[in-house]
Amino acid sequence: MTSTLVSISSKAIASAGDAAGKRSSLVPTVAGLGLLTALLLFPSIAAALDETFYVSFVTRILIFALAASSLNLILGFGGMVSFGHAAFFGGGAYIVGMLSIEVTRDIGLLPGTQSAWVAWPTTMLACALMAALIGAISLRTRGVSFIMITLAFAQMIYYLFVSLKTYGGDEGMNIGTRSTIGFGLSLSDDATFYYVVLALLVVSMMLFRRLVHSRFGNVIRGIRENETRMEAIGYDTYRYKLVCFVIAGSFAGLAGALLANQNTFVSPRMLDWHQSGLLIMMVILGGVGRLWGGVVGAVVILLLEEILSEYTLYWQFWLGSLLLFLIIVAPKGLIGLADRAFKGGLK
Amino acid sequence: MTATFLLEQMLNGLQFGLMLFLLAAGLTLVFGIMNMINLAHGSLYMIGAYLAATAVGYTGSFVAGVLIALAGTAAFGALLESSLLRRFYGRDHLSQVLATFALILILNDGVRMIWGPHAMLVNVPALVSGPIELLPGLHYPAYRLVVIAVGLLVALGLYLLVVHTRIGMRIRAGASNREMANALGGNISGLFTVVFALGAMLAALAGAMLGPVLAVEVGMGESIIILAFVVVVIGGIGSVRGALIGAIVVGCVDTFGRAFLTTILREFSSPTVADNLGPSLASMLIYIVMAAILFWKPRGLFPAQA
Numbered sequence: 001m002t003s004t005l006v007s008i009s010s011k012a013i014a015s016a017g018d019a020a021g022k023r024s025s026l027v028p029t030v031a032g033l034g035l036l037t038a039l040l041l042f043p044s045i046a047a048a049l050d051e052t053f054y055v056s057f058v059t060r061i062l063i064f065a066l067a068a069s070s071l072n073l074i075l076g077f078g079g080m081v082s083f084g085h086a087a088f089f090g091g092g093a094y095i096v097g098m099l100s101i102e103v104t105r106d107i108g109l110l111p112g113t114q115s116a117w118v119a120w121p122t123t124m125l126a127c128a129l130m131a132a133l134i135g136a137i138s139l140r141t142r143g144v145s146f147i148m149i150t151l152a153f154a155q156m157i158y159y160l161f162v163s164l165k166t167y168g169g170d171e172g173m174n175i176g177t178r179s180t181i182g183f184g185l186s187l188s189d190d191a192t193f194y195y196v197v198l199a200l201l202v203v204s205m206m207l208f209r210r211l212v213h214s215r216f217g218n219v220i221r222g223i224r225e226n227e228t229r230m231e232a233i234g235y236d237t238y239r240y241k242l243v244c245f246v247i248a249g250s251f252a253g254l255a256g257a258l259l260a261n262q263n264t265f266v267s268p269r270m271l272d273w274h275q276s277g278l279l280i281m282m283v284i285l286g287g288v289g290r291l292w293g294g295v296v297g298a299v300v301i302l303l304l305e306e307i308l309s310e311y312t313l314y315w316q317f318w319l320g321s322l323l324l325f326l327i328i329v330a331p332k333g334l335i336g337l338a339d340r341a342f343k344g345g346l347k
Numbered sequence: 348m349t350a351t352f353l354l355e356q357m358l359n360g361l362q363f364g365l366m367l368f369l370l371a372a373g374l375t376l377v378f379g380i381m382n383m384i385n386l387a388h389g390s391l392y393m394i395g396a397y398l399a400a401t402a403v404g405y406t407g408s409f410v411a412g413v414l415i416a417l418a419g420t421a422a423f424g425a426l427l428e429s430s431l432l433r434r435f436y437g438r439d440h441l442s443q444v445l446a447t448f449a450l451i452l453i454l455n456d457g458v459r460m461i462w463g464p465h466a467m468l469v470n471v472p473a474l475v476s477g478p479i480e481l482l483p484g485l486h487y488p489a490y491r492l493v494v495i496a497v498g499l500l501v502a503l504g505l506y507l508l509v510v511h512t513r514i515g516m517r518i519r520a521g522a523s524n525r526e527m528a529n530a531l532g533g534n535i536s537g538l539f540t541v542v543f544a545l546g547a548m549l550a551a552l553a554g555a556m557l558g559p560v561l562a563v564e565v566g567m568g569e570s571i572i573i574l575a576f577v578v579v580v581i582g583g584i585g586s587v588r589g590a591l592i593g594a595i596v597v598g599c600v601d602t603f604g605r606a607f608l609t610t611i612l613r614e615f616s617s618p619t620v621a622d623n624l625g626p627s628l629a630s631m632l633i634y635i636v637m638a639a640i641l642f643w644k645p646r647g648l649f650p651a652q653a
Contacts, residue, residue, distance in 0.1 A: 081441060137642055144384075144440070145645040148580045152634040152641070155573065159634075163627030273573060277386075277448050284445045314460055320452030327446050328434065 039198055043191040052190060059194045059262055061302045062201050067255035068282035068294030069208060073248040075280065076289030077212055078241060079224030080139070083147045084154030085279050087134065088127045088249040090271030092256025094161060095123045097175045097266040116179035116187070116261075123257040124250040131249025135242045151273060158271040172267025179261055187261060197258055204251055209291055211247070220244050224289075285326060287333030296334050351485040356606045357599070362491050364598020365498025369553035370571060371578035371590040372505060373546020379585020380521035381436050381539055386447040388550055388575065389568025390454035395420040395551025396563045397458055400467040409472035413555045417548050424547025428540050436539070455565050466564035494556050501552065502591055509587055518542060574601075577637045583647030592648065597633050604629035 039058075046054050067089050074080040099119045134153045141149050167173050178187040187193045211217050222230045223237050230237050260266045269275070278301070286297030304322060308315035330337040374388050398419045403412030431450075435443050470476075475489040509515040517538055520527075554567075561567065578597050582589025609625025616624075640648065 075441075081444075083444075137638065141641055141645040144584065145580065145641050147384075147440070148576060149638055149641045151573070152577070152638045156631045156634045156638075159630035160627055163623075163630060165623065274569070277444070280441070281445055281448060284441055288441065314456040316452040317456035317460070320449040320456070323449035324431075324446055324453070327442055327449070331438065331442060 036202070043194055047191070055190045055194050056262065057302075057306065059190070059197050060259075061299055062194075062197045063255050063258045063262060064279075064282065064298040064302060065295040066197075066201050066204055066258070067252050068279050068286070068298045069205065069291075070248045070251035070255065070294070071279045072283045072286075072289070072291075072294040073208060073211070073251075074245055075283055076287075076293060077217065077224065078220045078244045080241060080245065081147050081280075082138075082150040082245075082248075083273070083276050083280070084134070084138075084150035084152075085248075085252055086271050086273065086275035087150075087154040087157045088131060088252035089256040089259075089275060089279065090161075090266075090268070091130055091157060092123045092127050092253030093260035093266045093270050094167065094173075094256075095126050095253070096120070096179070096257040096260045097173050098167060099123075100175050100177075100179070101173070114177070114180045116181045119179050120254060120257050123253050127253025127256075128246050128250035130253075131246045132242065135245035135249070139238060139241050139245065151276070154271065154273060154276060158268055158273075161271060162268045168267070170268065172265060172269070175260060175264045175266065178264060193262070197262075200254065200258070204254070205291070205295070212291060216240070216243075221289075281323065285323065285333060287335030290333065290335045293333055293335055300334065351482060352606075354482070354485060355487060356602055358487060358491065358495065359606075360599035360602035361595065362495050362498070362598070363602055364595035365495060365502065366553045366557055367571070367574055367578050367598055368498065368502060368591050368594035369549045369556075370575040371582070371594050372587055373543075373549045374572075374575050375579045375582065375585055375587065375590045376518065376542050377546050378579060380518065380542055383432065383436055384440050384443045384447065385432070386444060386572065387450040387454060388546065389572030390451055391420055391424055391547045391568075392550040392554040392571065393458060393563075393565070393568040394423060394454065394554070395547075396554030396558045396567065397462055397467065398551070399555030399558055400469045400563045401462075403469060413552070416551050416555045420551030420554075421544040421548040425540050425544040427547075428543035432543070433536070433539065451569065459565050464565070466562040467558075469558040469563060471559040490559060494560070497552070497556060501549065505549075505587060514538070514541065574633070577633060579647075581637055581640050581647055583649040586647070586649040589647055589649030596636070600636055601629075601633050604632040608632070 042058060043052075043055050046052055067085070070088075071082065071085045074082055096119050099122065100114055134150065138146055138149045138153065161167060162170055178193065181187060181196065185192050187196060212221075219230065219235055219240050223235070223240060227237050256270065259270070282297030282301055283294050284297070285300060286295065287293035301319075301323075304319055305315065308318050312318065326334070332339075370388065370392055373391075374385065377383050377385050377388070395416050399412050399416035401412075402415040402419075403409055406412055406415070427450075432446075435446050471488075471490045475493050477489055478486040479489045479492065481487050507515075509518055521535075521538065521542075554563075574597060578590055578593040580593075581596065582591070582593030605626070608629045609621055612621035612625050612628075615621075
């Protein structure tokens with residue numbers, strides 16, 4: 001019985017993959033270009049309407065979209081349900097913070113730096129190393145054990161930073177200013193920062209798209225469908241999964257670095273298991289294993305949070321109820337739901 | 348460091364471990380039998396604590412308050428299972444994580460709506476409010492001894508229930524091979540509801556008993572539920588015996604780590620390093636133990652599944 005179920009579900013996934021793989025349709029391209037134009041014009045419109053608050057709000061959404069998309073690489077395409085993505089997201093934030101306040105001089109690791117050109121790649125590299133270590137151990141387990149062992153590592157890092165008094169401990173750490181990028185631009189200006197984040201998100205998504213459709217991406221999806229079979233064909237599945245985990249970790253680190261810049265503040269809350277849970281929620285809600293799943297999920301959840309908290313003190317109650325409703329009516333996420341509605345409309 | 352201090356820490360570890368067991372027992376059964384990851388199990392613990400605090404206030408009797416909380420939470424658990432959570436048994440773990448995460452949000456705010464945002468305080472019952480001299484020089488709070496006694500009694504009762512009764516047999520059958528039990532069994536959905544309500548009741552007992560020791564507040568379930576998951580995974584999913592041993596291991600490792608690690612580190616390094624490293628290492632300790640156990644025994648110490 002189980003095997004029929006598995007074959008049915010893998011067929012479903014394969015057909016969904018085909019739909020995603022078709023690039024002939026013009027509609028998504030046009031819609032994408034339209035959206036990009038709107039995003040490019042957004043700060044000017046917000047400035048004209050005197051609603052500049054929304055520029056940093058949308059920046060926040062873009063940052064979470066990047067973090068959720070990086071999680072989707074391992075969770076959606078690789079089938080690795082990591083419950084510890086906050087380790088890299090929050091870790092990246094801390095690394096930028098640590099680099100900026102020059103406290104690393106105390107332990108002689110690196111001189112402090114404000115430059116984004118140094119700090120952000122360093123953060124990505126450090127998070128990649130961290131992901132390599134955590135992944136190397138965690139990926140020897142599967143299923144529920146993998147969920148729990150990634151959680152365990154994230155909790156270790158959480159408690160590490162809670163007790164590191166040099167970096168603010170429980171209360172978190174203020175970062176004086178945002179990173180500098182030169183060229184006469186200042187990230188302290190919200191609109192400039194917005195464009196930098198938008199550019200990084202677009203570039204990252206293009207990379208993810210290339211990655212998912214590459215041979216590497218096919219192997220990763222093959223492992224999700226049937227790891228034993230991929231092993232039998234001769235792929236070193238462990239190594240493929242580890243590389244995927246490392247890529248996801250480093251991009252989550254980049255997102256964390258951006259969020260630290262956005263808030264000019266880092267606290268252990270960014271490393272909390274709630275943060276991992278939130279990122280998982282975004283991915284599932286948007287669409288597991290759909291390229292834009294993380295982006296859609298981040299947009300919907302953060303928008304809902306913002307709108308609901310305008311109207312009621314108990315916004316978590318309504319957010320939770322809505323999520324519960326959506327998970328019942330849209331088991332394949334919002335993108336899956338849209339697919340179904342779109343196909344139904346054509347017939 | 349003296350023998351009495353060591354003994355005191357052992358009792359603390361045992362008490363913490365037994366309360367974790369109450370939470371983990373329900374979690375491991377729901378996990379093992381229904382194959383359901385229930386992140387919202389901690390919310391049942393919170394609801395139990397709130398119900399107990401309120402009922403103790405109304406009745407004036409601690410025992411009556413706790414019993415009312417147990418009945419109330421069990422009924423709530425049964426309702427939750429039969430109306431909502433049962434839809435998710437056939438779904439993948441991801442959907443379950445999302446659904447129960449959403450449930451945490453709902454129940455946290457629900458509690459806030461009913462009881463308000465402030466923490467509630469529960470007094471230790473007068474009869475056991477003082478310390479007891481266990482050994483010459485070892486004074487231990489009587490209430491904590493009651494907590495230990497209740498924990499041990501429930502562990503024993505649960506053992507008898509699971510090993511020596513008909514419903515226990517069905518529970519074990521479900522945990523070791525769900526599909527087979529499903530194929531052979533009669534009223535499997537009734538069993539699911541009973542198991543869930545039992546788990547809810549045990550979580551409520553932990554919440555009610557810990558109410559006078561900790562603060563009864565929104566979010567109290569989330570800090571402890573992760574530890575309960577650690578226990579379940581260490582012990583082996585679906586195994587009540589594993590949950591008991593795992594809980595006591597986690598309780599003792601955590602308590603001993605906090606009590607002794609800094610002192611031990613001082614032997615090997617400078618006091619400042621020890622004072623900085625000790626507490627952080629102590630909080631990380633159980634997760635290090637868990638990662639190590641999962642690394643060598645991915646199915647836990649006592650896997651229930653065949």
